[in-house]
Amino acid sequence: MTGTARDRAWALALTSVGSFMVILDMLVVATALSAIQRDFHASLADLEWTVTAYSLSFAALLMTASVLGDRFGRRRIFAIGLALFGFASAACARAPSIGWLIVERIIQGTGAAVIMPMALALLNAAFPPQRRGWAIGVYGGVTGLGALLxxxxxxxxxxxxxxxxxxxxxxxxxxxxxxxxxxxxxESRGAARRADLPGLLVFSAGVLALVWGLVRGGDAGWGSGEVVGTLVAGLLLVAVFVGWQRRTTAPMIPLRLFRSRAFSAGNVAIFFLNASMSGAVFLTAQFQQIALGHGPLNAALRLLPWGVAPFLIAPLAGSLAARVGARRLAVTGLLLQGAGMGWTGLASHPGVGYATLVVPISLSGIGFAAAIPILTRSAVSDVDLSDVGTASGVYSTFRQLGGAFGVAVLGALFAGFGGYDSAAVFSDGYTAAMLAAAAAALIGATVSVGLPTTVRRLVPPAERDASSTSELLSAGRGADPG
Structure with missing residues (x-):
């Protein structure tokens, strides 16, 4: 259902503002982590949870939020998401301890999970088919600006x-x-669907247990009962979740979609791509301040190549894919990301000049920007029209999960090889973690070999349902490297 020109202008403005806040808060914390660590005397694990709490609640609730919007009205649920996000933001600002900050980041991520699918659905419902491409382009540009800034x-x-x-x-x-x-x-609604609440609970518990074990490994010991127990419990819960998805009539993540090679490879590859980038951003912002002595703003400016590359290059990926092939571009992009991450890690030491790091950082950013639109299209282009919305939600879930696990795994490696005792000690841990970020990107490149040679064009806007456009958030600008 489309409205008047004024309705469309308001829809574009308000959905863009909501998404801008969500993407901004994925990355705005990165350069504040050192200040948060000093104020709260926070441990590495505390800082990891400050980042992953947002990503985990975001990932776990995306699919459920879409169902609620279809049933109870997208405008209403969108407003609730904004209220929840605003309330949690105020609570984060007033947090008296790192523990309370983490709790409020969970609530903030919940608001984000509601805002994003509702924003895209409302935007698509407001514009006629012939104008949706333009509207999504503007929306993607604003969202990408949030990642850049x-x-x-x-x-x-x-x-x-x-x-x-x-x-x-x-x-x-x-x-x-x-x-x-x-x-x-x-107001707009979609087809009434049943939320998979048992699946949501088991999925959330399993993912939380796995991340908990990874984050706690450095402090509690990898052989401790707490760590081993939570990791085993997490794996068992994930297995239970997969079994439940096979049996239930309204699965949270329909396993039949994974019969598509493009869908499976695209989702697994985006998991590793985002794990590599998110973990790298988490530690590099701190490396610039702790090991190199820069202030928060100078540290942020030195991260710009990672934000500028997706903003400038991702829109060109479609034409590049037509020339060299989608699979080749995705594999090449992930290889470049891996090479840049590894190079950055090996070149880093206390006192290293930015001129030494800017080339490998830029290289990894270019690789990220080249790969992400191809992986996005792969994950949604080879499914039935009726499944495009669900496939988009699954892709967004895998992407956010990759970010959470990337921070947890790279943080665990950092803790094993380094720490906060001195610039030299921090640098040792940073090098180990960046080599792991490179390995994650290379795993993504290996998985991307399984992509089809060409990626089918996305469903035309005229045929796309209002609830099925969440893939365009990432396809347009590669919006959230965090």
Missing amino acids: GPIIGGAVTEGLSWQWIFWLNVPIAAVAIPLVLTRLP
């Missing part, structure tokens, strides 16, 4: 005011947006 805003606000203000910024935006959403956007 996230670390810079985080660094500037942390250095000029305090880290709490990176969260306070969201509160007035949400407060203004909510009444406008409720009064300016028409």
Whole structure:
């Protein structure tokens, strides 16, 4: 259902603002981590949870949020998501301890999981088929801008005011947006679907247990009962989840979709690609401050090649794929990302100049930018029209899970080889972690060999249902390297 020109303008503005906040908060924390660590005397595990708590709740609830929007109204659920995000942002800013900050980041990630699918569905419902491509392009540009500016805003606000203000910024935006959403956007609904609540609970518990074991391994010991027990429990719960998805009539993640080689390879590859980038951003922002002595803003500016590359290169990936082949471009992109990560790790030491690091950092950013649109299209282009929305949600879930596990695994390697005792000790751990980031990208490249040689064009906008466009968030701009 499409509205008037004024309705469409409001839909584009409000959905773009909501998505901008969500993507911004994936990365705005990166350059504030050192300040948070000092204020709360936080451990490495605490900092990991500050990042992964957001990603895990985001990943776990995406599919459920889509079902709720279809059933109860997307405008209403979108407004609830904005309210939850704004409330959690204020609570993060007022957190009295690192534990409370982590709890509020979980709630903030829940709000993000509601906002993103609702924003895309509302935008698609507001525009007629012939204008949807243009609207999604503008939306993707604004969202990509959030990824580009996230670390810079985080660094500037942390250095000029305090880290709490990176969260306070969201509160007035949400407060203004909510009444406008409720009064300016028409309501829309999709086909009523049943939420897979048992699947959601088992999936969330399994993923949480696995991440818990990885994060706690350094402090509790890899052979401790806590770590071994949680890792085993996590694996068992994931197995139970897979079994439940085979039996239930309304699965959270339909396993039949994985019969498609393009879908399977695209989802597994994006998991490793985002694991590599998210873990690298998490540690590199701290390396720039702790090992090299830069302030938050200078550290953020030195991360710009990772943000600029997707913003500039990802829109060209389609034409490049037509020339060299989609599979070849995805594999090459992941190989470049891996090479850049490994090079960055080996070249890093206390006092290293930025001129030494800018080339490998740029190389990994270019690789990331080249691969991500191809993986996105692969994950949604080889499914039935009726499954495009579900496939998009599964892809977004795998992407966010990759980010959470990347931070946990690279953090565990950092803790095993380094620490916060000195610049030299931090550098040792950073090198080990970046080599692991390179390995993750290379695994993604290996998996990408299984992609089809060419990726089928996405479903034409005129045929696409309002609930089936969440893949375009990433396809347009490679929006969230975190």
